[in-house]
Amino acid sequence: MPRRATPLNPEDGPLARFALALRQLQDEAGFDAPSVQVIAAKTGIPRATLHHAMRGSRMPSLPVLAALVRAWGGDEAEWVKFRSRVEDERERARLELIEELGQLRPPRDDYPDYDDWPTSGENSGLGPLPSRNEMVRILVRRLADLDHPRYIKILDEGTLEEYVRSGHHGAPDLPHLRERDKADRRAQLARQAASEEAEDIANAATEWAALRYRAGNPTIRTISKDAQLPYSTVSKMLRGLVDPVAEPAATESVFNALRSLTVHDRASLDGTHTSHE
Structure with a gap:
C-alpha cells in the first residue's frame, strides 16, 4: 500500500511528534475520513499549509489545526491544549539555544x-x-x-x-x-519554494494513490465516469497537479467516487465470503 512521502521520527523534536499525532488521528478516522485534498477544497486552506502540518515542518495555526481535527473527529479543545504544550516546549528549547550561543560569543x-x-x-x-x-x-x-x-x-x-x-x-x-549576499539568499528561498512545491505534489499524489488502492485500483476511466469529470482532469488530480482550493468541486467528486468504489469493493468481498459459507 502507498505510504506517506515524508517519514518522521519522534526524536526529531516536538514538531515531529505533533505531526505524528495528527497522522495517527487521520489513521484512526478510518478509510472514509476526508483526505488532505478534500479538507483543502472544503476550507480554502492551501494544501501546502496542511502538508506543512502533516510533515512537521511548521506548527499549524489554530484555524488550520481546527480544520484537520474537525475533519478527523478529534477533540478540538484537547488539541488546542496539546498545541500549547508543544509551543511551550519549543520556546524553552529556543531560549536554551540563545543562552548557549550567548555563552559562546559576546x-x-x-x-x-x-x-x-x-x-x-x-x-x-x-x-x-x-x-x-x-x-x-x-x-x-x-x-x-x-x-x-x-x-x-x-x-x-x-x-x-x-x-x-x-x-x-x-x-x-x-x-x-x-x-x-542578498542574491544568494533569494536564490536559496527560490530553491526552497520549488522543493516544497514538488513535495506538496508528491504528497498529494501519494494520498490519491492510497485512496485509489483502497478502492481496488480502479482505472482512471472508471473514476472519471463515476465522478462525471473529464479523463484529463482526473489524471492530473491523481498526479497531484490539481490545486484542490482552485478546484474544490472536482476534488470532492473524485474523492466521493473513490469512496463509493471502496464501499462497493468491500460489499463485493463480503458477498463473496457469504456465498462461500
Whole structure:
C-alpha cells in the first residue's frame, strides 16, 4: 500500500511528534475520513499549509489545526491544549539555544565599530579586543548560525582559515555581509519554494494513490465516469497537479467516487465470503 512521502521520527523534536499525532488521528478516522485534498477544497486552506502540518515542518495555526481535527473527529479543545504544550516546549528549547550561543560569543554591541578596532591592545572597560582576523571568524560563525548558505559552506568545508587569510571578506560587518549576499539568499528561498512545491505534489499524489488502492485500483476511466469529470482532469488530480482550493468541486467528486468504489469493493468481498459459507 502507498505510504506517506515524508517519514518522521519522534526524536526529531516536538514538531515531529505533533505531526505524528495528527497522522495517527487521520489513521484512526478510518478509510472514509476526508483526505488532505478534500479538507483543502472544503476550507480554502492551501494544501501546502496542511502538508506543512502533516510533515512537521511548521506548527499549524489554530484555524488550520481546527480544520484537520474537525475533519478527523478529534477533540478540538484537547488539541488546542496539546498545541500549547508543544509551543511551550519549543520556546524553552529556543531560549536554551540563545543562552548557549550567548555563552559562546559576546554580543556584537560589546565592541566598538569595526573600523575603530585595533589589531591588538586594551580598550577601557572591555579588556583585550579581538584581532581583525578573530572578528572575521566570529562573524562568519554568526552568519552560519543564521543559516546563510555561503558561510555554512565555508564552515562545512573547513576553509574558514583560508577565507580569513584571503582578505576577500572586506569589512566583516554583519549588515554589510548580509546585504552583499542578498542574491544568494533569494536564490536559496527560490530553491526552497520549488522543493516544497514538488513535495506538496508528491504528497498529494501519494494520498490519491492510497485512496485509489483502497478502492481496488480502479482505472482512471472508471473514476472519471463515476465522478462525471473529464479523463484529463482526473489524471492530473491523481498526479497531484490539481490545486484542490482552485478546484474544490472536482476534488470532492473524485474523492466521493473513490469512496463509493471502496464501499462497493468491500460489499463485493463480503458477498463473496457469504456465498462461500
